[in-house]
Amino acid sequence: MTSKKTNGDRKDAIEARAEELKAGGFIPQRQKGKITIRCKAPGGRLTSERLERVAAVARKYGRGLVHLSVRQSPEIPYVDLADLDAVVRELAEAGQEIASCGKRFRVATACGGCEYNPNAWTDTQRLALESTARFFGQDTPHKFKTCFAGCVRDCVKSRMTDLGFQGIVEPQLVPENCTQCTLCISVCEDDALRMGDDDLPARDLDRCISCGDCIKVCPFDAMVPKRTGHAVFVGGTHGKPPHAAYPIAEFVTDEQVSAVIETTIEWYRLHGTRGERLGNTLDRVGIDCYRRALHGIVGNDLLTAADLEKPKWRRILYRGLVDTFPAYGNLASGEQSDGTTA
């Protein structure tokens, strides 16, 4: 029933399929007929069983090589297009799924998180897993990368990601436990803690970057976490050209993370044009339009123009960056960044 195909037809069909495959985590290589398989590993975590299976598949179908992508995905290069189905099946037997490329929600990246990383305040691994399970593969105008950093050290670069979450903590003094030892003041690198008139450490809210080092050092449980949450950055990317993310909110709760992602994807789909990265959409449409969309979810945790004037945001963001942002408008009064009203 099938007609005999010419070599040319077959080649075209293979190339068309390769383009289609890219959407599914299969990357055509320079070498004709060879593809790289990108494996899904939210937060860069995978079980030893999956790791062994990835290695076994790389030996059997590739050249025994595995490349760790810059976004934590193990990739198997040099797989024959003809072996694709077998590779996918054998990976799946061990529970190893395939990641994605192209214009869609990508696998979330994360640091080790508070489960075992001593610096982290948030469970970045769980959030990377959950957000990937919920949003992975959803189509967006251009690629959409999400990451979770457990603290302001920001190893996963939330300030250079389409949607980045950075773990933060608000310290609180328990005066009756404080021995006035001044360790907390000594370790604060932001000059945000000083001895007050009452001989107790006092926090400068405009300077504190919510790293929590004072909590970690205190031997007497006198400095404790009042609340933890996420600083949210939007519109960042490295690449051609790079775009630093806008800081958008602070102390967003774990429970609000999904709604923030969902709202951001919806906003991006509504306003972004095909092939336009989120940061460029924000520049073109206006940051206040996005802030307005997010206001319903995070409320007063949304950052304002006044917040960005504080020393802490100048310290958290790349040097000099705050001065390059358009003025954030006053959403409550409907005022726009250019001074007009909505």
Place this chain on the structure above:
Amino acid sequence: MARQPDLKIDLRGTPCPMNWVKTKLRLEDMDAGQCLEVLLDDGEPIRSVPRSVKAEGHKIVEVTPLDGGFRLLIEAVS
């Protein structure tokens, strides 16, 4: 009722992470309840050693600021 240390080490001038390694080894040699006095420089040593002491489960019972550093009194756990 200032507690008297059973052992003292002066780690001023000793960089990270050797200051913590030396502190840890001394604490491991001590009996539970015994006290170690450690002198540390300001800066990185004071940022990291007290955190590590806490993480190991030992108890910092007293902290005294010095000129350019701190004196920690640490009660060893078994």
